[in-house]
Amino acid sequence: MYRWLLCFRYLRTRYIALASIISVTLGVATLVIVNSVMSGFAAEMHDRLHGLAGDIVIDCHATGGLPDPEGHLAEIKRICGDEIIGSSVSVSVPAMLGIEFRGQQIGRHVNMIGLDPETYNSVSDFGKYLMHPENQQNATFDLRDGGYAPGREELADAGWKHRRHWVHVKRLQDKIRAQEEALKPQAPQSQEAIDAAQGPTFGAALSPSFAAADAPPVIPNPLSNDSTGTLQATLDPMEDQFPGIILGISTCSVRARDADGNVIDHFYAQPGDDVRLMFPSASDNTKVLNKTFTVVDLYESKMSEYDSMFAFVPLKELQDARGMIDPQTGVRSVTTIQLKLAAGANLDAVRDKIRDRFPPELFAYNVQTWRDMQGPLLSAVQLETTILNILLFLIIAVAGFGILATFFMIVVEKTRDIGTLKALGASGRGISSIFVSYGVLLGFVGSGAGLVGGLLFVQNINEIAGVIEVMTGQEVFDPTIYYFDTIPTIVRPLTLVWVTLGAVGIAVLASVLPAMRAARMHPVQALRFE
């Protein structure tokens, strides 16, 4: 009992010990904050990354893809059984995106993916990242009237309104141009020279190939209407659209800040615009295909790598265009099969089963789980978290040495009292437990304060970031870099428990040595101590 009495009295009269515990508090608070933010980031990234691909992705590296996906799926279902609850097939092909923007041709390298929105949505979060609220529920490749991305002023007109507007303007321009040319038919060359001058490098570089496509068509598949020339004749852009395409938002926009520091997106193309895509055909004798699509929506997953690479088109459209249909049997080919597994299924086991069935020696297939695909990124984040944790625990260990020094001083200061207690019959164990429980108390007080402080910080982290921004004028959390509007945080109770136990443990360890010294003290020498 005297242990606790003395322990509390020492705590109350020796504030210097509380000072030594502040470093523990700070260490614990930092650990809580860092872990919450890191797991917030990691979880957000996990979500995003997982949302972009099915649990298991089978990629076929052959340009023609793998024929008969239904047969493959049946075979996979046979070997994996009930674990597969969803599947989607798609065609993925590298492509060049051409956007006409104010008379200039803008070219972007994209990954063109032909998909079926319904099944694709069942294996990954595809619709979720679209702009139009209805497409988020039920994605289609049809241009909508409007109402894209409520809250985004830049896209206020997107949809049919925008399309009719630009078509109208273009027709007016064409008319004026035609009138002008009719007025001075003697100088048709100079007009072209002016056009070339207006459309500098890009326009010059791209226009020949576009022109080639405009020229009497090379039609690989007579079934597909991919000759823009023939299409334009039959299609009224006022009322009709080309096959729909959903562009990754960064393929057709740049993000910048205006003078007031607000983030603004500038769109080269928005829903309603027409864009061109060039991509290789599937035939053995690969040719470049050129096809016009109408942008029907934008895709924003906030993973810059994806947003700047993806262009989604209807699966059938792409299969037709690339000639991925066996002319004799009508069997279609795909390049990618994505599988969704039942919750709790062992991804790696399923992957290995499929790999065994389609061994890489025989098939040009690459079977991966979504984790395999994102492995380097995920493990980098994991490593970063681990290293930060180690570093921060070192900070608490440093605090432990502070406690050690303080406690040694207190033991020396209390030497005479220790002698007195021994003269009164206190055991060595009892005396050492005074100091150990002192350490435990300080550890709990320190880490408790740190815990509360850290949690409060995490709770208000975005407000705090705002205050720091105001104070320093520096953006703490730049949405143009991170694509998060707010700092994501996740507080994991288990982490809190570990951090607290670790901090208390270090405080206890640091108090054990001085306590042992106190216990071993010779009573007579302690009593004589001046």
Next chain:
Amino acid sequence: MIHSTAPDQIVLSARGLRRTYHKDKLAVPVLRGVDLDVETGKVTALVGRSGSGKSTLMHLLATLDRPDQGEIYFQGKRIDNASRSQRDRYRNADVGIIFQFYHLLPELSAIENVIAPAMIGRSMWNYLGQRRQLQQRAEAMLDRVGLLHRAKHRPSEMSGGEMQRVAIARALMTDPKLLLADEPTGNLDTETGVDILKLLSELNADDNLSILMITHDDEIAASADVCLRMQDGLLSGKTVPRRAA
């Protein structure tokens, strides 16, 4: 010296105690075979020149230190080589120890200082169960030394004489058989010292408490029942007729 007293009248006895301090290669023999008997219910004074080894002997008797040779018996039971916990219990309950410099715990109030030995001797639950009685006993002890009104005061708020009284109350808390006092008045003025001595002899008379007291004051020594002299590491002594003057 050999006593003719019956064994049950001896509360504490020592036989052939030797204690030598070693500093580097120099050996300082302080006790060279001390024999001692403290009679039950008597005040025994221990005098001797400074540095003669009185405190050293006291520490051995209180089991705060161990003799190089010799034996110590408390009520016939050997205690110098008893187990650690037995010695702890002996110091806690069987003897009360008073020092020249009081040695109160500065963080505790007077009453808490008095209760401290009771706390030390009990487990927490035991203590909490008997809290009220112990509190009452501590108050009674403080009252005995005339300091009940200062119960809430810290040692730093008290005079030397008051602190020594609190120390006496603390020594009495566990109802010991024997009081070991190392110059209890050494740090006090004569008048206060006389008060303290009066208190001690009252305790001796009323409670039949045995007292072994180191002192430099010949007058005090003369008023004791037995006066022992420490010289050259040995004890010599004579019994004084009780309250002869």
